[in-house]
Amino acid sequence: MILTQCAVCATELGLTLGKKCGRCSTRYCGAACQVQHWKEGGHDKLCKPIKKAGGAEQYNANKKYTEAVAVAAEACAEDTKGQTCYICTQALHWKTKEGLVRGCACRGTAGLAHVSCLAEQAKILIAEAEENNLGAKAIHSRFQRWDKCSLCEQDYHGVVSCALGWACWKTYVGQPEGGWLRRLAMSVLGNGLFEAGHFEDALAVQEADLAMMRRLDVPEKTMLVTQGNLARTYVMLGQVxxxxxxxxxIYSAELKLYGAENRQTLVSANNYASSLFKLERFDEAKSLLRRTVPLLRPFFGESHEFTLRMRSLYAKALYYDEGATLDDIREAVTTLEDVAPSARRVLGGAHPLVxxxxxxxxxxxxxxxxREAEG
Incomplete structure (x- = not known):
């Protein structure tokens, strides 16, 4: 994960506390731990290789990236057996010798690629946008290529998303701390770790991201997105x-900033409703979803993953409630019968939502x- 702890005693340092090795920037809580690491922790042998790699943060990112790519390729091995990358047309990557992955909605022989090839495509798109001064909006749009398939336009998920998160962080970790590229890369990494179920690591990244934003006085609307990601992670860690x-x-703030009929407000409404559901506050969840589900189509479309996810959540809130009427349960079944084939068609059978x-x-x-048997 992002290095926010002492390399010896794991004391939390955030992004600014403690001290760093003068050569390789490995972080410590103080001189005693630094000396111990050099004498007993093997840092005397690692210091030069870490510096050569670009410093402690870059060295760690490179190492984690290699591990994540190997995990992703292994997880996708059965699906990609005998196939080739749609970008470089090779089975094994010419340089890294990594295998193929596919973590999107593509099916058949489509969408199979090396993480390295996907990362290179994304890097080139961002570099071109910067070189040609296309502006922040265009660059942010292109940055989506780090977590969205260019063929099916669906988000990557699971261990593939995690590998791309480390690829993104590895690429931009050397950028200035206050720069937008480094901040966006931190967000992509946090989301990737979340997708792979590494919630403790995701929490550390997201908390570091939010702390940096507050220190840099980033606009509220940007911080709200990061706070939303952080809340999702708290849910998965049981801190609902x-x-x-x-x-x-977040939802209240975005209603004031953007209004109810806004893409980001709707995303936050879904997250809020999902947590209410987990706390079994079904009436509140249903009330919120009844207001927001009809607003989804103009922004996401009938068959978008988010629309399908939110409609299925509404159905669950209907039939989980012990006070549900027969009509509520019938509506839940009808809704899910409509969502199920759409989810399979759009996302593919391997997607977790399906x-x-x-x-x-x-x-x-x-x-x-x-209920019908009860008469």
Missing amino acids: EHAVRIERD SLVQRDLKCARAVLAA
């Missing part, structure tokens, strides 16, 4: 009460059958 307080504040929707549909049908 903490998360729901953050999400309520299996979740199928499971929820099975449960909703069982609840409906039991």
